[in-house]
Amino acid sequence: MISVLTPLPVLLPLLGAAAALLVGGRHPRTQRTLSILVLGSVLAVSVALLVLADADGAEAISVGGWPVPLGIVLVVDRLSALMLVVAATVALGVLIFAVGQGAADGDEETPISIFHPTFLVLIAGVANAFLAGDLFNLYVGFEILLTASYVLLTLGGSAPRIRAGITYIVVSLLSSLLFLAAIALVYAATGTVNLAQLAVRLAELPEGTQLLLQSVLLIAFSIKAAVFPLSAWLPDSYPTAPAPVTAVFAGLLTKVGVYAVIRTQTLLFPGGALDGVLMWAALATMLIGILGAVAQTDIRRILSFTLVSHIGYMIFGISLASQAGLAGAIFYVVHHIAIQTTLFLVAGLVERQGGSTSVDRLGGLATASPVLAILYFVPAMNLAGIPPFSGFIGKLGLMEAGISDGGWLPVVLVAGGAVTSLLTLLAISRVWTRAFWRPPAQAPEGDTFEAAAQDSGPELAPAPLPEVQEQAEPAGEKEPDSSPSGGRALARRAAWERHTAVAMATSPVTDGLGQDDPRGPSLEPLPRVMVGSTAVMVVVTVALTALAGPLYGVAQRAAGDLLDRTPYISAVVGLEDAP
């Protein structure tokens, strides 16, 4: 049963992508239905794989019938099945959000005939990376998802996206080349790229060679996972993409890197030679990432920095190399994929409602859209780790594992984790108080004017100001008059007037991100499909809390498998013996 299902998470999206490309421009409705059906069935297959793998343990299949060390092997164990389930869930949620956005926008911005096939290819790459049983197939999985992500990141080809895309592509290329060089070195040293064979043969190498191979692999994966000091590319490149694209990138792509780090540290090099280095890297990732988030004013950039910061928690769990640490890391990966995707979707809704993602420009969102406020508040508290949400459970698990480890360094990391958690709360509650609760009239656009003054010279800057003030005054005066019943409409109206005033004042200036919605804030209610899919994602994140018990059980068993190593190795070796 499991051998029939295993290739499907890779095959289905690839075939679906081909079909979606064929029906493409002529039948957009068919294309949408097709992509959703494909991802839905990928989700169903992944759940089935998780149930089977949790019951029967790891299983491997040999694709194409080649004998094991030569052919491509796909391996399902608890970890990869769990990752597949989460990946398929968030991918489906994001796809429905994108469909809703495309329907609401009339598909001007994202050429939909390209978007759906590329998105499916991305998911195929992610699934391939999770299932890969040899290093080179892992490389191919990375390349599939990265190539798809290059296209998605530069959709539309506007100047900010091209700028961000080039940074992203060059960094990704460099990490891929490092990975490829690492594969060459590994092959030269051991004569195989099969993970299970490597697990046996690497241990026979001299210690120095092992350390070299481990470092090169870890550096390549750390770039992809955005571990400090290799994380600077992420906050520069993610925020410019369309909301659904950023959401799926933030959720999935870095976690594929984390997955690869987990495999490297447990299956290939179980000796724990670089655990100390990883711990320091984890601490720096957590603290520097979150300090970056506190300094930012754009919601998407704040979220990108928290994304980097919270990768540190997972690296911390991995570097503990104990069952409790790994289980905490795996649970945290699952939690973080769901939560970060949801928050980026909410940022997309905020941009739509408020016309900007800069907290210096937003205001009064709680009045304008209470639903949006709830959709932001729940996952934001979850991200900060407020009890009883899953973020709290994950952090608690990691901290317990750190304390029980006994050394002084894990205790330092536990303290760093607590500080990071508090600073996360600070960063996201600033968005909450400013963008959602501050009256729109009080939003300080001072920075924009400052930028305008510095960019366009002193003699040009004061000119737009009187215009703004004249235009802005009626909005400011209306605010106190608003009766409770007409409050929402008035708040929207005020936000809109304020925005048009700002837009006129800042029109000669190119905004740093260039991300402001050219149509300005929406006076219409948010599209139902977008709100609905985001709400479902919020429910999923809350469900992670409700289902934390069984989920943590799976994570613990997966961590046990990882430390044991024999289930994975014997699954592949068993394949070798079979006819």
Add this chain to the structure above:
Amino acid sequence: MTPTVVLPVIIGGLYAAGVYLLLDRSLTRVLLGFLLLGNATNLLLLSAGGPSGLAPILGYAEADEIGDPLPQALILTAIVITFGIAAFLLALIYRSWRLVRQEVVEIDEEDRRIARRSATDADDIDPDDLAPEDRPAMHEDTFAADADVERGLAENYAGIPSDDVDLPPTRGRNR
């Protein structure tokens, strides 16, 4: 196995030149650097296959005479991937040139803007401490109400001597 010095020298040279080009601001050079690095890595894979031998074609040579075919398969895959991505990158560079008439790695304006921000948060500044032209939009009349009250007092009680020697200076703009 006879060790060869040619391959390592070529690989090292390609890596050095590739890294040098990759560090340039010009995107075309970055692309060229990437191509050199890709070729260097492919050669590294080739040398990972051990000593050279005859072409690994079935029936052409004996098993102990052929070169290791696996690295060659890996190299072919890597070449295809490098080729595709180089084409995409070239298209991006062309697009960048069309848009902004330059093909360099650009500065992230948002980073600069954040770096320029003063240590004080914008919300912590009392707009009334700033000169009127420095105030952010919408903050012009924060103390307008106070000014109105003071102006009203001054008008209504102009003739009546006050306990105050003179009225406190009005903080808002005088009208």
